[in-house]
Amino acid sequence: MTSTTSETRAAGEVARQDAHIADILTRIEGVLDRRGQPVVLHEPLFRGHEWDYLKTCIDTGWVSYAGSYVGKFEQALAEASGVRHAIAVANGTVALQIALSLAGVERGDEVIIPDLTFVASANAVSHCGAIPHLADSEEATLGLDPRKLDLHLREIAEVRGGVCINKRTGRRIAAVMPMHTFGHPVDLDGLIEVAGRWRLVIVEDAAESIGSLYKGRPVGGYGLLAGLSFNGNKIVTTGGGGAILTNDDALAKRAKHLTTTAKLPHRWEFVHDEVGYNFRLPNVNAALGLAQMEQLPGFIAAKRGLAARYQAAFAGCNAAEVFRDQEHVESNYWLVNIILRPGLEGLRDALLSATNDAGIMTRPVWRLMHRLPMYEQCPRMDVSAAESLEARIISLPSSVKHGLAS
DSSP states (O other): OOHHHHHHHHHHHHHHHHHHHHHHHHHHHHHOOOTTOOBOSOOOOOOSSHHHHHHHHHHHTOOSTTSHHHHHHHHHHHHHHTOSEEEEESOHHHHHHHHHHHTTOOTTOEEEEESSSOHHHHHHHHHTTOEEEEEOBOTTTSSBOHHHHHHHHHHHEEEETTEEEETTTOOBEEEEOOBOGGGOOOOHHHHHHHHHHTTOEEEEEOTTOTTOEETTEETTSSSSEEEEEOOTTSSSOOSSOEEEEESOHHHHHHHHHHTBTTBOOOSSOOOBOSOOOBOBOOHHHHHHHHHHHTTHHHHHHHHHHHHHHHHHHTTTOSSEEEOOOOTTEEOOOSSEEEEEOTTOGGGHHHHHHHHHHTTBOOEEOOOOGGGSTTTTTSOBOOOHHHHHHHHHEEEEOOOHHHHHTO
16 A cells, blocks of 8 residues: 555545534534533523522521421432432432442442443442442443343352352452433343342442433332432532432431431430441532422423434434433433444544534543553453443533523
């Protein structure tokens, strides 16, 4: 091959890449009503009773843990999630940490999590003194693949005395913690079957999925416990916060006790009966969250509408498609994502650069856990599907306000 031929082919590839990027930019611009202004990935919307409830906290002085909005917020969360109990805490990471601890995870255990997840999932496992065991995802849900997990466990694990043991490490595999990626429910039926076969407790990482439905039921109530997040970039925000969900009365009582410094009720005495955590959500944050929860149905409708507009805009696109939820689920579409066609992985970084240069904030999916230095030695199965998704997923601007603009 002559140098001229090589240069011609390289120039042609650059031209094709530029054409793909220009096409995708045009399709995104057609959905967003930004009028030349920069647009962020996801911003909160405050148009309900947020100011009124916050002002009440300030006027009454009840800004910390004992105010009435904490209980009201927890009730709203429980009702929306279809569970008996919600315990509001400081953030989503500690919600998962306490949920795992309550599920019986102990120091030295392994907990199965997807390799394709936000780092908080793995951190919560580590905070329990346990070891993340990294599993693959499936493209249909973007979440943990139950069938592939079952094959992996058949190869490396066995059940002894009702306990799942990793034959390679000798450690107990205590739980599986699926994450509903970007609000899209995982294959819960398949996961429940696999978890039952291998005696694994399910703790749902529902940090991104408040309001999402699996076969008509809210996610967060399928496992023994679940964790939510209300960071500033979530659909419902408390500025920073989280919650533990459960249908178990005893676990709910213990969750509240542990997260409130393990203090025993008394009119004036300070008596604590074990090492606890100062993880409770303050009243002022709960007030903000309650006002947000009152608007949740409208928020989700707007976000699903925005996703539908993106899907229509990308019809016929040769380079990428917008991820769609499956027929039996109803995702909250926390973030709308495009997935580059196989073979176009090399387009990802150039597209991220071009969109951000244009004032449109886009982001890649999280770096896989096994690529992070603190988790690179963790046990893991073949994660080829997760590696493919990591190279092809790009998150688009997904704020509620863009859905309302339709």
